[in-house]
Amino acid sequence: MSKFSEFKPLNEHTLIEYIKTIPTLSSKLNNSFSDISIKEIGDGNLNLVFIVSNSTGSFIIKQALPYVRLVGESWKMTKERAYFESLALKEKGKLCPEHVPEVYHFDRVMSLIGMRYLEPPHIILRKGLVAGVEYPLLAEHMSDFIAKTLFFSSLIFRSTTDHKRDVAEFCGNVELCRLTEQVIFSDPYKVSEHNRWTSPYLDRDAEAIREDNLLKLEIAELKSKFCERAQALLHADLHTSSVMVTRESTQVIDPEFAFYGPMGFDIGAFLGNLILAFFSQDGHANQANDRKTYKEWILKTIENTWTLFYYKFTKLWDEHRDGAGEAYLPEIYNNPEVQLLVQRKYMTELFHDSLGFAAAKMIRRIVGVAHVEDFESITDAAKRATCEKQALDFAKMLLKERRKFEAISEVVSAIRQI
């Protein structure tokens, strides 16, 4: 029996032994182990992440642990999520190879993925947003990734047979779905030991959320869509720490929450985290940089992401109108007027879904268990609370009033008015 025939967490030493047993990985290093360098960089909550490199090549080893590392071994979390992450990386990589790192190797027993190392100057987008760095291609790239991965996994493009087969497969990722249900759609709206916020400044705000019946009505509708509506294969954790960037490159990582859900959940995750980044900027402003220009860039990126997504998604739809997609058969939707009608209706609903999920994602990052570096890195608690309160007030309004917005420019105007 091989040494790695049952699960064990690897360390720098055992990982070398493991790599030696896997030709696709050791060949990346030209089978040379004398100058190998291994560095554990997992700062996340769920996984071990190693950079492996030598003079000839490099890759990342990501290993899922059977618990949430942030909370400790008491919060169990199936390591099977690595299987769904590798599936999603491969599927999304096929659809959008420019923005998804290549998978070299997957080992289900070891819950381990070997994949492309995104070399420096790639950094986590959120860190770039905190530092105030502009990424001129970000909206272009992210709209590309979102449009392609959502369109091609939806029933606009696919047959029912393919759809139901894949929906069934990803139903297996239920534990990760449950975690999302809890931390996004439940905990922020009730008393929970996991919740935290900038106290005492936001004590009353956190309480107000738990007493807001209209907010609870809206979050119930979004939760129901999240749990019941298999619209497309989602990344399902598409915040700004799931994206690595340089000025020229945008790479989406970490789709371990992937499942078939409502498209607006992915779009909303990205937009909501950009809005959080916007509201955090005043906390990072100083005499050298008032961040005003940067705030304008963030707003422009929010607007462009949706506008370009809309353009690209509907363009894909037009291009594949006569394909095998089950949703809108060409023999029925056979004139320009009805095509325009169904497309407008679809995109309007998707817009409102996206705004709702964006708001839900913002709220949970301020009064829920997991916070964001955008705010956490503001050391002055009073200043941080001021930024967070603006974001929270905007998110509450957006969740309740999202159906009144007809264009992304109106959302941007509303952000400015806070």
Added chain:
Amino acid sequence: MSKFSEFKPLNEHTLIEYIKTIPTLSSKLNNSFSDISIKEIGDGNLNLVFIVSNSTGSFIIKQALPYVRLVGESWKMTKERAYFESLALKEKGKLCPEHVPEVYHFDRVMSLIGMRYLEPPHIILRKGLVAGVEYPLLAEHMSDFIAKTLFFSSLIFRSTTDHKRDVAEFCGNVELCRLTEQVIFSDPYKVSEHNRWTSPYLDRDAEAIREDNLLKLEIAELKSKFCERAQALLHADLHTSSVMVTRESTQVIDPEFAFYGPMGFDIGAFLGNLILAFFSQDGHANQANDRKTYKEWILKTIENTWTLFYYKFTKLWDEHRDGAGEAYLPEIYNNPEVQLLVQRKYMTELFHDSLGFAAAKMIRRIVGVAHVEDFESITDAAKRATCEKQALDFAKMLLKERRKFEAISEVVSAIRQI
């Protein structure tokens, strides 16, 4: 190797041999085969159905064939549907044993179910409706069946873990879902060799449906819900030929289309077929019976079915408010005002879904492939067409205007006004 270790369609002779190999079936006959009687009664499109009886007992044997019998062997249809039918019968039988026949035996290889024989005077409800027979307990019983089977398989009652496991299982019934997508949500709205209608009277009406952009917009929304929204375990073919009745008993049969879909599809199937029965009555009126009283009874049954369903479903919800259901956690929905708000919103959406699906079910029975005996038994084509046109006009209005109705009494008033 046993004689029945691979699939073969049974006949009266081979069925006896088969029964002898199955103790749970032969014991129903007290192991006596000398006085056995076997009668094939399958008048449906998809299956062989045998009544097996002797002096001591009886049962039904239902065997799925790998094609749609109505069309012939050219229209393939997986016999695996028998597996999903037996699963659904068992699951729904647990939830509502009063209205679901007991399953005695299931054989996946032979695609064969052994189940309770619903002895005379049980007849197919549709035949009773054509004959003008009142069933005083029908609304009470059907509201019971629908409320229990939908509520207990929804996320209002269940955990996400149970829900996703069962959703995945029933994704396997994809071929039957595809058949529904085609015959209900697609074919009636396009030119299809399968479509038929009372020609020439309804030629222009059938054409008008294929040219009605607003109708196509609405049917797209319903189709998307049917394909994507896993709200509860549906019967998914709950028309009036899937119900057997006496004055005292109501039994729901034939859930071979079962899958996780939108609740309104089941409610709408039943209501829509009652409305078809209503509009067919003028075609059955004669000097001895003008059917006026009977039409009032149908309208009352439509109204009572929804009203009782609403009452029973929300009562179950109130009773299980503190249970394991994922959708509305008691720690969040913790005051009477918010409980009322979410319940009203949920039931209003369900009402409009039900009306939409009812309309879709009506339209397809008039201009699609499969018609109903309610109309087919009206031999005078002109008279039949008059009845069908009233039903069709009502259904088109209902599909487009369903969101304007606030109560079932308003729907009944609208039916009267045609």
